[in-house]
Amino acid sequence: MLDVVNIRNDFQILKTGVIYLDSAASSLTPEPVIEKMLEFYRGYRANVERGIHRLSQKASDELLKARRKVQSLINAGSDSEIIFTKNTTEGINSVANGIEWNKGDKVVTTLLEHHSNLVVWQRAARRSGLKLELVQPDKEGLFNIGDFERAIDEKTRLVAVAHVSNVLGSLLPVKEITKIAHTRGAEVLVDAAQSVPHMPVDVRALGCDYLAFSGHKMLGPTGIGVLFVGEGLLKSLEPFCVGGGTIEEGGLEDYELGPSPARFEAGTPPIAEAIGLGGAVDYISKIGLGEIEKHERGLMEKMYSGLSGISNVEVYGPSDPKKRAGILSFNVEGMGPHDVAAILDNTAKIMVRSGQHCAMPLHTKLLNRPNGTVRASIYVYNTKEEIEKFIATVDEISRTLA
Ligand SMILES: Cc1ncc(COP(=O)(O)O)c(C=O)c1O
Missing domain, CATH: 3.40.640.10 (Type I PLP-dependent aspartate aminotransferase-like (Major domain))
Structure with a gap:
């Protein structure tokens, strides 16, 4: 199993307390x-x-x-x-x-x-x-x-x-x-x-x-x-x-x-x-790419089931974990993706990406979401606890509109 505690020691940025869920845009770099x-x-x-x-x-x-x-x-x-x-x-x-x-x-x-x-x-x-x-x-x-x-x-x-x-x-x-x-x-x-x-x-x-x-x-x-x-x-x-x-x-x-x-x-x-x-x-x-893949799959299953369980959150992409990698896009009903991303950062230091992720046809023609989505993406340094905190924060955000 991948030693995430040891791995995290190599990333100075993580010592500032941020939860980095934006690796699909760009990952962090170890010492x-x-x-x-x-x-x-x-x-x-x-x-x-x-x-x-x-x-x-x-x-x-x-x-x-x-x-x-x-x-x-x-x-x-x-x-x-x-x-x-x-x-x-x-x-x-x-x-x-x-x-x-x-x-x-x-x-x-x-x-x-x-x-x-x-x-x-x-x-x-x-x-x-x-x-x-x-x-x-x-x-x-x-x-x-x-x-x-x-x-x-x-x-x-x-x-x-x-x-x-x-x-x-x-x-x-x-x-x-x-x-x-x-x-x-x-x-x-x-x-x-x-x-x-x-x-x-x-x-x-x-x-x-x-x-x-x-x-x-x-x-x-x-x-x-x-x-x-x-x-x-x-x-x-x-x-x-x-x-x-x-x-x-x-x-x-x-x-x-x-x-x-x-x-x-x-x-x-x-x-x-x-x-x-x-x-x-x-x-x-x-570390081994096979181990990295396994680690991400475990976190993704948790993230997918956690977010799909929130009633006014819409989750996109495959429901079968074997058919997806560590990227999950979603929307909170009634709230713009940039607002959700800003609240995640301001309230819990969680970094995600929002908008159209350089994929306009996908958002407009396939998802019918021209304003885009919020995207959380994981990597080798993310932990179960971070995913739990992320799900709980999205849940709280979704309740502010209820
Ligand atoms: C699937 C895919 N293709 C191409 C790119 C472009 O990568 P870069 O900006 O490093 O050229 C990205 C970046 O997000 C991507 O996700």
Whole structure:
């Protein structure tokens, strides 16, 4: 079992008495990860891949180690498939801008996507004449696989889906979707922003072609993310940013791109952040993603049954705990989501997110809640007692209107 008391000792912010239920927006960062970044600044602060002196060599070694840690975390076949980005959004944009589209190509995505996996495709449709089709889930955010069978046709170039909904917490059948897409000749991009931090994710088992996630949601620093690109696509995907570090040969009029990952990482990378992400991978791996998933599932069952038991609280997402991750959105009848969030903070130091969570179509078309929802999301440092306090506070808030 996960030792939550010990884990909490690594998070200074928790010592201020806050109850942090906003990890889906951004997680907290433990001391060993902060230390790992300070080690770079204090001990070997230099550029990477650009110097033969010892500091540059050490920085380059540490960057490579971080890349290999990420490779192992998601079971990628080689470290050249791991491209450091700024965040999930940049990773998805890199794919949208790196594929050479033909007019009439089709992209299939879903109605529950975060804007980072929707607006990107809407823009590509606008610019390149793509056809976009959105598969619709049921009210709980669960899909009928037959709807993907119907939507993915021989014109489909790419299927771009979330692994876990950032509003409903529902799990998407990514492996099954990938199988269908590949039989029809389409590639698959997985937005893993809400899965990689919380459960074992294996790109080879999923079979996906691209997978994007963010360091700041998995105990790492801000400003660093990862785009996995399968070996077979590394040459055909055009980097959307070129310059220092990306080329093999350069002349007066032309250039030749070098191998991955350098070809995709133009300019000086976020070195401290990448090394910090490596530290976060170590931290998570030491606890074990299976243990993290189990811990969150236990807390989520408690949170779901507690909130659903309050008469004027409406809870969204799957009722079956096996079909959801540690994200729960809800509304208190007669009260705006921002008001509920502000009261939770002001009265009990409970941090949640409120609004549309960058998922407007989901709120307007699926939930019919244009003002949004309140979202509580959990992670490795949350406790049973915090969830109990949260439920009791929402209960009190709901009674103020009764
Ligand atoms: C499912 C999902 N996709 C993409 C993103 C965008 O992540 P970032 O802001 O780190 O690029 C988020 C962030 O909340 C998310 O939850």
